[in-house]
Amino acid sequence: xxKIIIVEDEAVIAIRLQERLTAMGYHVIGISYSGExxxxxxxxLRPDLILMDIMIPGEKDGIAVAKSVKTELDIPVVFLTAxxxxxxxxxxxxxxxxxxxxxxxQDRELKACVEVALxxxxxxxxxxxxxxxxxxxxxxxxxxxWIAVRKGEYVFAxxxxxxxxxxxxxxxxxxxxxxTAHPDDLEKIKEMFRHILAxxxxxxxxxxxxIRKDGNEVPVEITSARSIWQGQPAAIxxxxxxxxxxxAKEAMEKANHExxxxxxxxxxxxxxKAKSLEEMNTAMKVLLKKREEDKIxxxxxxxxxxxxxxMPFVDKFRKTxxxxxxxxxxxxxxxxxxxxxxxxxxxxxxxxxxxxxTEIQIANLTKHGNTSKKIAKIMNISPRTVDTxxxxxxxxxxxxxxxxxxxxxxxxxx
Numbered sequence: 424x425x426k427i428i429i430v431e432d433e434a435v436i437a438i439r440l441q442e443r444l445t446a447m448g449y450h451v452i453g454i455s456y457s458g459e460x461x462x463x464x465x466x467x468l469r470p471d472l473i474l475m476d477i478m479i480p481g482e483k484d485g486i487a488v489a490k491s492v493k494t495e496l497d498i499p500v501v502f503l504t505a506x507x508x509x510x511x512x513x514x515x516x517x518x519x520x521x522x523x524x525x526x527x528x529q530d531r532e533l534k535a536c537v538e539v540a541l542x543x544x545x546x547x548x549x550x551x552x553x554x555x556x557x558x559x560x561x562x563x564x565x566x567x568x569w570i571a572v573r574k575g576e577y578v579f580a581x582x583x584x585x586x587x588x589x590x591x592x593x594x595x596x597x598x599x600x601x602x603t604a605h606p607d608d609l610e611k612i613k614e615m616f617r618h619i620l621a622x623x624x625x626x627x628x629x630x631x632x633x634i635r636k637d638g639n640e641v642p643v644e645i646t647s648a649r650s651i652w653q654g655q656p657a658a659i660x661x662x663x664x665x666x667x668x669x670x671a672k673e674a675m676e677k678a679n680h681e682x683x684x685x686x687x688x689x690x691x692x693x694x695x696k697a698k699s700l701e702e703m704n705t706a707m708k709v710l711l712k713k714r715e716e717d718k719i720x721x722x723x724x725x726x727x728x729x730x731x732x733x734m735p736f737v738d739k740f741r742k743t744x745x746x747x748x749x750x751x752x753x754x755x756x757x758x759x760x761x762x763x764x765x766x767x768x769x770x771x772x773x774x775x776x777x778x779x780x781t782e783i784q785i786a787n788l789t790k791h792g793n794t795s796k797k798i799a800k801i802m803n804i805s806p807r808t809v810d811t812x813x814x815x816x817x818x819x820x821x822x823x824x825x826x827x828x829x830x831x832x833x834x835x836x837x
Contacts, residue, residue: 575600589636
């Protein structure tokens, strides 16, 4: 609840005013009937607002007391008066009051004036705190900070800005952007500044060089922003000394240049060696290609000989009368032959495995996940016929008598 002191020499009016303010939700903590009494109460009670009648008895009238209250205690004052002459109002303005109410007044006028005064004071307090926080941050920042207005005059500079430029803070406030900008970048910086004040798009960050008081140059990185300084458009310029960064960049460029020279020399040596290696590689590729062709030829010969010269006789031999031991030996021989040619078989197409056109079609449908029943429907043959062909396919690819999945095997073929 906001605390208010009433300064009014007429007791009836003061009490009536107290009742009205209390009804509005304010806390009237004191009533004074003279300027001296008002100052004493203000010092002791520290109210949030003082309603001050201009014409009060004592050595000081309400305007004089209001000036003292503002200067000494920083407490907002709203004037109450039955007079509205221009001279009185002009004098009242000098006290910088937070409001002015002419008697008689309505409750809504009183409430509005009090609310506005309290809100204005709250806003000023928040603004003052923000300004103090800004100054604290700025003075402890590692970067230089300037605030410039109008034609580039500096109105604020922090300690770090003075250190980087070699000026004192007070000296910087007597300079302009033109005094510190490098001639080569002056027009660019002035254009940026004009765009900031005119609320046009501008380049917020770039690198430039500033001129110190002693004439030496300092490379800096600038970050700028738009702001307001005491009611007028302003530019905040934050700049960082990047001398070490520039030196490191120059050293890196020099090292890169030296490295490029060494790389070029080394490249020439490697090109000579590469040419020799290329010739050796060409010869090696020819030999490897020949070896691969020989390998393929051997594999084809082995597979062909087994498939065409051996396996047919194994099949014929199986059809002759055999005893149990002979059948066992025959199965072992066939299994071993299949083991020998299986690495070659996986690399061959279905056509090379001596499959019939029907078997190739069924093998492809099986490879794509179709069941015997579905294959029969697709090919318009009986499921039994499909099963017979599947059995022949398993035999020809070497899966007869094994638990291996036919589809998985077919998917493994290249």
